[in-house]
Amino acid sequence: MPTLDVVADHEDDYPIIDTHCHQPTEEFLHDAGGLMMEDAANKFGTSIETDTYDHLIEEYHEAGIGTTVLLGWDAETNTGNPPVPNDYVAEVRDEYSDFFVGFASVDPLKEDCVEEAERAVKDLDLSGFKFQQIAQGFDPSDPEHEELWATIEDLGVPVVFHGGNSTLGAGAPGGRGLKIKYGNPMLVDDVAAEHQDLDILIAHPAFPWEKEQLAICQQKGNVYMDLSGWMPRYIDDQVLHYAKSLLSDKVMFGTDYPMIEPGPWLDQFAELEFPEDVQRKILWENAEKFLGL
Numbered sequence: 166m167p168t169l170d171v172v173a174d175h176e177d178d179y180p181i182i183d184t185h186c187h188q189p190t191e192e193f194l195h196d197a198g199g200l201m202m203e204d205a206a207n208k209f210g211t212s213i214e215t216d217t218y219d220h221l222i223e224e225y226h227e228a229g230i231g232t233t234v235l236l237g238w239d240a241e242t243n244t245g246n247p248p249v250p251n252d253y254v255a256e257v258r259d260e261y262s263d264f265f266v267g268f269a270s271v272d273p274l275k276e277d278c279v280e281e282a283e284r285a286v287k288d289l290d291l292s293g294f295k296f297q298q299i300a301q302g303f304d305p306s307d308p309e310h311e312e313l314w315a316t317i318e319d320l321g322v323p324v325v326f327h328g329g330n331s332t333l334g335a336g337a338p339g340g341r342g343l344k345i346k347y348g349n350p351m352l353v354d355d356v357a358a359e360h361q362d363l364d365i366l367i368a369h370p371a372f373p374w375e376k377e378q379l380a381i382c383q384q385k386g387n388v389y390m391d392l393s394g395w396m397p398r399y400i401d402d403q404v405l406h407y408a409k410s411l412l413s414d415k416v417m418f419g420t421d422y423p424m425i426e427p428g429p430w431l432d433q434f435a436e437l438e439f440p441e442d443v444q445r446k447i448l449w450e451n452a453e454k455f456l457g458l
Contacts, residue, residue, distance in 0.1 A: 169435050171444045172229040179231025182452035183427060185325070185368055185393035185419030186233045188257070189216035192249050194423070197238045198333075199246040201300070201341050205332035205424075216423065218257060222264055228427040232449075232458065234419075236295040236325070237270030237285075243302030243343075248272070251281070255289040266456060268293040268325065271313070273303045279316050286320045292456065293323040295368075298347035299331040305347075306355035314360050323364040323455060326353045328371030328378055328390065332424075350378045357385045364455060368419065369394035375401045382415045383407075389455055392447070393419025397433040405437065413443045417452045 172180060187193050194202060194213045206213045225233060235257060239248035251269045258267035269285035271278045271294065285291045294317055298305055305314075305326060317324060328350045334341035350371045357365050367390045371378040382388050392400060392408070408416040418434075420427050439447070452458070 169229065169431060169444065169448070171441045171448070177231065179226055179229055180449050181228070181230040181232075181418065181427075181431075182449045182456070182458070183225070183230050183233040183393075183420050183422070184366065184391045184417045184452050184455075186221075186235055186422045187238070187424075188235070188249060189218070189221055189423040191215055192253060193238060196247050197240070197249050199244065200337070201244065201246075201333040201343065204334050204337045204341065208332060208335040211424075218261060221422070222261065225264075225427055228431055230427055231264065232452075233265055233422075234268055234293075234325075234456070235265040236268045237291075238295070238297070238300075239270040239272040239275075240297060240300040240302070242272050242274035244300060244341075251285045251289055251291060255291060258291070266293075266458075267291045268295045270295050270297075272301060273305075273310050273313055274301065279312055282313060282316055283320065286322055291322075293325065295325040297327040297331070298352070299327060299343050299345055300333055301347075302344065303347060304352055306352045311359075314356055314363060318360045318363040321362075323366060325366045325368050326350075326356075328353075328367040328369045329374060329394075330372055349374050350381055353388070354381045354385065357381065357388045361387060363387060365389065366391060366417070366455065369421070370400050370404045372401070375404050379404065379407050379412065382412055389415045389417060389451070391417040391419035394421040394425065396425065396430060397437055408447065409439050409443050413446050414451060416447050417455065418448045 237254045269291040334343045
C-alpha cells in the first residue's frame with residue numbers, strides 16, 4: 166500500500182492537521198446527536214461507541230496527526246437536543262492544549278447567539294466557529310443572521326460551514342425533519358461576498374453541489390474547503406482534480422471523526438499518489454495558514 170512519504174520525511178513526527186473532528190464522547194454522540202445520529206449509524210452499518218480523548222490522540226499520533234480542530238455543536242432550537250457547550254470545548258482544549266484547536270458553535274436561532282459568539286472568543290479564547298446548517302435548520306444567507314456574521318468578522322476568527330447533504334436522520338421518515346437545502350454552498354457564497362474579511366471553510370465535498378463548491382472556492386479568495394466526511398476513493402473525480410491543481414492552495418484534510426478514522430483515510434489518500442508538494446499543502450500547510458498556526 167502506498168505511504169505518505171511527505172510525513173515520514175518531515176522533521177515533526179506529527180505534522181498533519183485535521184480540520185474537522187467531533188467529540189468521541191457522550192456529549193456529542195448521544196446527547197447532542199440523539200436519534201438523528203443513531204439513524205446515520207444504522208444507515209451506514211456502523212455503531213456509536215464512545216471513546217476517550219487519550220485514545221483519540223494515540224490514534225491520531227499513529228497516523229502522523231499532531232493538531233486537530235475540535236468542533237462545538239449547538240442545534241438545540243431545531244432538534245431539541247442539548248448542545249456540546251462551548252465551555253466544554255474550551256475545557257478539553259485546555260487539557261490537551263498541545264493537540265486541540267477549539268472551535269465554538271452558536272445556535273443562530275437563539276436570541277443570544279451574538280453575545281455567545283463574543284463570549285466564546287473573548288472569554289473562552291476559542292479559535293473559530295462551526296455551523297451545521299441542516300441540523301441547525303437555518304439559511305446562512307438570510308438577512309436575519311447578518312449581525313452574527315458581522316460580529317464574527319469583527320472578532321477576526323474563521324468559520325466552518327457544513328457543505329452538502331447530511332447523514333444525520335438518514336433513512337428516518339422525513340429525515341427527522343432535517344432539510345438538506347440548507348447544505349447548499351451557494352447560500353454560503355452570499356456570506357462570503359458580503360463579509361470579505363471573514364475566512365470561511367466549507368466542510369466536506371458538498372454532494373450533490375460539488376461543482377458549486379468548487380466555483381465558490383475558485384472565485385472567493387476568502388473561501389476554502391476540506392475533504393472530511395468522505396473516504397478518498399468516494400470523492401468526486403472533479404474535486405480531486407481541482408484539489409491537485411487549480412485549488413491546491415484552498416483544500417485541506419479533515420476526517421469528521423469519529424465517523425471516519427484518520428488512519429484508513431490517509432491510507433486511501435496515499436493511493437491517489439498526489440504530488441508531494443500538493444500532499445503537504447492539503448495535509449498541513451493550507452490549514453496552518455487558515456488557522457494562523
